[in-house]
Amino acid sequence: MKLILLGPPGAGKGTQADALAKRRGLVQLSTGDMLRAAVKAGTEIGRKAEAIMKSGGLVPDEVVIGIIADRIEQPDCANGFILDGFPRTLKQAAALDQLLDSKGTILDLVIELKVDDEALAARIENRARETIAAGGTPRADDNAEALRTRLLAYYRETSPLIGYYFAQGKLKTIDGMAPIAEVSRQIDDLLAA
DSSP: OEEEEEOOTTSSHHHHHHHHHHHHTOEEEEHHHHHHHHHHHTOHHHHHHHHHHHTTOOOOHHHHHHHHHHHHTSGGGTTOEEEESOOOSHHHHHHHHHHHHHTTOOOOEEEEEEOOHHHHHHHHHHHHHHHHHTTOOOOTTOSHHHHHHHHHHIIIIITHHHHHHHHTTOEEEEETTSOHHHHHHHHHHHHHO
16 A cells, blocks of 8 residues: 655644554655665665755755655565655656556555644644653744744645645545544544545
């Protein structure tokens, strides 16, 4: 099973991807983690990414797609994977479709975690307070101002993917504002259908 969890920052994609990967025996693929692993492994594509990252540049889509191509061929992805943080743009989504098609496979499902922006801001601020109360250091972007900036980028660049995957018949939407266990149950119900 090949899945994408889609939604704005703070919607719970990482939390749900991690739990879903464990429940279903899938691999959670984070593009950031894959880039770091490719660099560490010294692969050809990793060396390209490292040179770009060291110069402070953004890794181009072609390199990211190359890293995904290498990663999904690993034995642990044989049962399927969940993409976390990719694609973020229509261009990346089209490149992902081409990659999967070249490997004779397709995405099975794209699950949108629908959330309310104001409630999301409260959720992010609460997460920061809980982290501090537990003696930790909150993420630098766990505040309302940073969230608004991230939401603007999401709506400008990533939200068009909702229509893209809807047109392909792959998009299912669930209530991302529900408690974590309820969101997990909704996802499991979609996968069982």
